[in-house]
Amino acid sequence: MGPDAAVTGRPEGRPLPEHAELRVDVEQRFASGVVVAPVLDVELAPGTILVLFGPSGAGKTTMLRQVAGLERPDRGRIQFGGDTWCDMSRGEWRSPQERRIGMVFQQPALFPHLSVRDNIEYGLSTLVAAERRQRSGELIRLLAIPELADRLPRALSGGEAQRVAVARALAPKPGLVLLDEPFASLDVPARARLRREVRSLMQRSGTPAVLVTHDRTEALALGDQIAVATGGRIRQVGPIADVFSRPADADVAASLGVEAVLPGRIVDAREGLLSVQVGDTVIHVAEREPTAVGSNVYACIRAEDVTLETQSPAHASTRNHLAARVIAIAAEGPIDRVSLDCGFALDALITRRAREELRLAVGAPITAAIKATSVHLVPRI
Amino acid sequence: MDWTALWLSVRLATATTLVLLAVGVPIAYWIVYSPRRWKFLVEAIVALPLVLPPTVLGFYVLIAIGPMSPVGRAYARLVGHGLPFTFEGLLIASVLYSMPFAVQPFSAEFASVDRRLLEASWSLGVSRLATFRRVVLPLSIRGLVTGIVLSFAHTLGEFGVVLMVGGNVPGVTRTVSISIYDAVQSLDYQSAARTSALLLVISFVILAITYSLQRTVWVRTQQ
Numbered sequence: 001m002g003p004d005a006a007v008t009g010r011p012e013g014r015p016l017p018e019h020a021e022l023r024v025d026v027e028q029r030f031a032s033g034v035v036v037a038p039v040l041d042v043e044l045a046p047g048t049i050l051v052l053f054g055p056s057g058a059g060k061t062t063m064l065r066q067v068a069g070l071e072r073p074d075r076g077r078i079q080f081g082g083d084t085w086c087d088m089s090r091g092e093w094r095s096p097q098e099r100r101i102g103m104v105f106q107q108p109a110l111f112p113h114l115s116v117r118d119n120i121e122y123g124l125s126t127l128v129a130a131e132r133r134q135r136s137g138e139l140i141r142l143l144a145i146p147e148l149a150d151r152l153p154r155a156l157s158g159g160e161a162q163r164v165a166v167a168r169a170l171a172p173k174p175g176l177v178l179l180d181e182p183f184a185s186l187d188v189p190a191r192a193r194l195r196r197e198v199r200s201l202m203q204r205s206g207t208p209a210v211l212v213t214h215d216r217t218e219a220l221a222l223g224d225q226i227a228v229a230t231g232g233r234i235r236q237v238g239p240i241a242d243v244f245s246r247p248a249d250a251d252v253a254a255s256l257g258v259e260a261v262l263p264g265r266i267v268d269a270r271e272g273l274l275s276v277q278v279g280d281t282v283i284h285v286a287e288r289e290p291t292a293v294g295s296n297v298y299a300c301i302r303a304e305d306v307t308l309e310t311q312s313p314a315h316a317s318t319r320n321h322l323a324a325r326v327i328a329i330a331a332e333g334p335i336d337r338v339s340l341d342c343g344f345a346l347d348a349l350i351t352r353r354a355r356e357e358l359r360l361a362v363g364a365p366i367t368a369a370i371k372a373t374s375v376h377l378v379p380r381i
Numbered sequence: 382m383d384w385t386a387l388w389l390s391v392r393l394a395t396a397t398t399l400v401l402l403a404v405g406v407p408i409a410y411w412i413v414y415s416p417r418r419w420k421f422l423v424e425a426i427v428a429l430p431l432v433l434p435p436t437v438l439g440f441y442v443l444i445a446i447g448p449m450s451p452v453g454r455a456y457a458r459l460v461g462h463g464l465p466f467t468f469e470g471l472l473i474a475s476v477l478y479s480m481p482f483a484v485q486p487f488s489a490e491f492a493s494v495d496r497r498l499l500e501a502s503w504s505l506g507v508s509r510l511a512t513f514r515r516v517v518l519p520l521s522i523r524g525l526v527t528g529i530v531l532s533f534a535h536t537l538g539e540f541g542v543v544l545m546v547g548g549n550v551p552g553v554t555r556t557v558s559i560s561i562y563d564a565v566q567s568l569d570y571q572s573a574a575r576t577s578a579l580l581l582v583i584s585f586v587i588l589a590i591t592y593s594l595q596r597t598v599w600v601r602t603q604q
């Protein structure tokens with residue numbers, strides 16, 4: 001969907017740039033000894049979302065606040081869309097007010113003394129009253145909240161309040177929207193609804209966004225690109241699928257929740273196929289990068305890529321057929337997570353119908369099949 | 382009953398409160414939001430009248446505005462008469478003396494406004510000063526009213542500082558508390574009792590109204 005003229009983030013007459021580049025290279029040291037030093041250089045296409053993903057304590061929120069201008073780095077530089085937002089070495093500093101951002105916090109942080117409409121219009125003080133009213137009316141329509149317009153924030157549910165917070169952030173047509181775990185405090189239905197709304201609002205407005213989350217499902221559901229943060233640094237940036245299927249190192253793999261991160265050793269390499277010894281088992285892996293026989297690796301296997309069979313077919317393209325035993329079966333919504341023991345722990349995600357057809361039960365023997373191309377190898381350091 | 386003295390006290394308390402509202406809000410703002418490390422010194426100075434004997438404060442004010450000081454001389458040259466034993470001199474002393482009763486409730490209330498609201502406002506492009514006006518002040522009504530009422534009531538009952546700086550000029554510096562003291566000195570217990578009772582009732586009524594309003598109206602708009 002192309003940018004919608006009514007809600008685009010640019011003033012009249014100024015063309016919407018195809019891509020806005022976000023470049024961050026800063027360092028900030030806190031009294032506690034924690035250092036948050038993100039380095040990032042990404043092209044943000046209009047209406048797309050960059051997910052800043054990582055475990056709690058990784059410094060994600062601080063990184064977002066650095067971009068917003070709410071934290072002042074000790075050194076380094078932040079640029080967005082050709083504008084320099086801060087360059088500490090040259091003493092350049094743009095205040096949050098000057099960065100034209102839209103910020104949504106974990107808590108709605110609505111102004112308690114103002115009605116929903118006045119909250120949405122709060123950042124529009126440069127417009128005349130009629131234009132303000134028109135703009136807030138647009139957003140109230142888009143978010144389908146006309147019945148809330150005259151309420152005070154204390155009369156709103158958590159989900160309603162957060163939608164108003166999103167509307168308030170978008171009202172001044174910011175150039176970049178920053179969302180700090182905006183769905184974390186909501187119940188599941190409200191969360192699902194707001195995710196859809198945020199996604200569609202971003203696409204309609206053509207505004208790029210950075211979304212902080214530690215929720216993998218959320219990252220997959222909303223992200224176009226992902227930046228993985230651990231220990232105050234950004235470890236990997238790229239399109240979601242690339243990063244999830246090919247984590248740069250074991251830390252990234254672990255924080256992404258690639259279920260199986262198996263330590264192994266390359267024991268053979270021929271015709272583009274590596275044999276990796278994991279415990280007593282040998283896994284065949286397609287060789288993507290030259291890897292020396294004898295080197296230690298992590299084999300990363302996503303649960304989605306493990307299929308289960310009751311017997312090995314005579315001919316199949318799948319290279320790995322591992323004898324396994326079912327340890328546990330847990331429902332994850334419509335999907336079942338089957339924990340296996342095949343000499344090492346491995347999870348498989350399968351549909352409920354597949355489980356019924358396979359007559360899976362705890363303790364039953366089964367064969368786990370993994371394509372050689374689905375295993376990602378990370379060299380051990 | 383010394384109505385002249387009572388009227389003078391009310392005028393002095395009103396003027397002091399207005400000045401403290403104008404001066405106290407910026408001082409409280411600075412105390413709450415300044416990143417300066419040494420701001421605790423300013424807080425301590427503002428709080429001094431709470432512990433300092435009124436005579437000590439009055440003595441220093443008298444010296445500071447008197448003909449021996451450059452400030453006092455400059456004022457005298459400008460206006461034609463000195464500050465001591467005048468209403469203006471009394472006003473300066475009262476403002477200093479009641480300062481903590483205004484600044485402390487103001488700053489406590491400003492500081493209690495959720496910082497995330499400020500950050501939300503800044504990120505919406507609203508300047509720090511406009512944020513203060515549009516978010517902090519409306520959410521601090523309780524503290525503002527408390528400060529105003531306490532300043533007024535405190536000035537109404539002040540004695541030591543008035544005696545030191547203002548003396549006892551009827552209609553100019555002879556406030557209600559001085560009048561009571563005078564009555565007692567001249568053994569006019571009846572007059573002292575009437576005036577004292579009136580002052581007691583006025584103070585009580587002001588405070589009772591304030592606290593009752595705080596319980597109902599302001600609590601409801603804030604939470």
